[in-house]
Amino acid sequence: MGIHISIGSVYAYSVITNPVKDVFDVEGSTIKWAFKLAILFLGLSAAFLGPWVEKVGPKISGTTAGLFYGIGIIGSGLAVHLESLVLFYACYGVIGGIGLGLGYITPVSTLVKWFPDKRGLATGMAIMGFGFSALIFGPVMQSLFESVGIINAFYILGVVYLVLILTSARYIERPPEGYRPKGFNPENSSMVKADLCNITAKEALNNKRFYFIWIMMFINITCGIAIIAATSPMMQEKLLYTPMQAAAIVGLIGVFNGLGRILWSGLSDYLGRPNTYVIFFTFQVLAFYFLPQINSELIFLIILFTVITMYGGGFATLPAFLGDLFGTKQFGAIHGLVLAGWALAGIVGPTIYDVVKNTTGSLDVTLKVFSGLFLIALAVSLLMKRSVNLEYNQSKNKPALQT
Secondary structure (H helix, E strand, C coil), X not given: CHHHHHHHHHHHHHHHHHHHHHHHCCCHHHHHHHHXXXXXXXXXXXXXXXXXXXXXXXXXXXXXXXXXXXXXXXXXXXXXXHCCHHHHHHHHHHHHHHHHHHHHHHHHHHXXXXXXXXXXXXXXXXHHHHHHHHHXXXXXXXXHHHHHCHXXXXXXXXXXXXXXXXXXXXXXXXCCCCCCXXXXXXXXXXXXXXXXXXXXXXXXXXXXHHHHHHHHHHHHHHHHHHXXXXXXXXXXXXXXXXXXXXXXXXXXXXXXXXXXXXXXXXXXXXXXXXXXXXXXHHHHHHHXXXXXXXXXXXXXXXXXXXXXXXXXXXXXXXXXXHHHHXXXXXXXXXXXXXXXXXXXXXXXXXXXXHHHHHHHCCHHHHHHHHHHHHHHHHHHHHHHHHHHHHHHHHCCCCCCCCC
């Protein structure tokens, strides 16, 4: 949680945008490219450095994550001091982004090994920190900008992140070989089933279930990020909120994003991972289709916040699902490959929203496009559920999957 609360501060980037754009005298959209680069390199570093994380262990990879992220933020302050936009992109987007990727997969790849009986809850608690971080560091950033200036604020934040992540990494360790919690026996458990297999990342790439879950996550992230990015103008257009009221909803989205990560990942231990994703996509197909037609403010907000919990829940349930499907042999590498979809979705989602909205001028049409994408995700999730059930039922040595 210490690592994820630190790196999750990237979700408070909107606080950085206005102060920094004034220094460089550019549009806010230009400054936002540092955020896009950070998410891009989060996904790329998670994908390509996942095998290295498994090889060296969480202590070294966590320490490396802290160095990259801390130095990236400190370097961003130097870039502002030198008024070098290219250096700002390099430090925040590239160096910081690599720290994000390593910091994201290191804790969860360790947690799935320590808590095979409560994978969803354990990884959800850590990833919840990522979702809640903006609520913690957003106000801190704003306060520092006002009290010590932009440059010193970056220096202070960089040191804080460095200390938090390095301290947390010092206490992370893999469990002993063959470790099981006391009294835990998956063969005799009514809730926890044995992993479908325990394979390498290369072998996972030859498994159709890897591509099922990649598509499911890509669509969930694409649509979720698009809505998060467009929440403020959507609130002003649909519910006629003032900019300040819309900003308050953006803050609440951070709350529900975090709550969804612990809620849905914990429930997935009981509902079953395939069933959890089927619920996600069924609800969101209907939500995105009917949302523009809802005139009740309360109902509109309830549906919107529920969608956001499922966006966060998709991230938090993913590590446990990957452990169920592919085991823990090279979990970090496999998790990283799936997170590469995050890199792409971070650019694709907001772009689809902007293009459709600007072309049609209609929020109704725009959200129905996302409803159609969720329909594809629902179909894939049903194929995944069928595939997993067949695998369990056909294996003589494994019990049937709970449905």
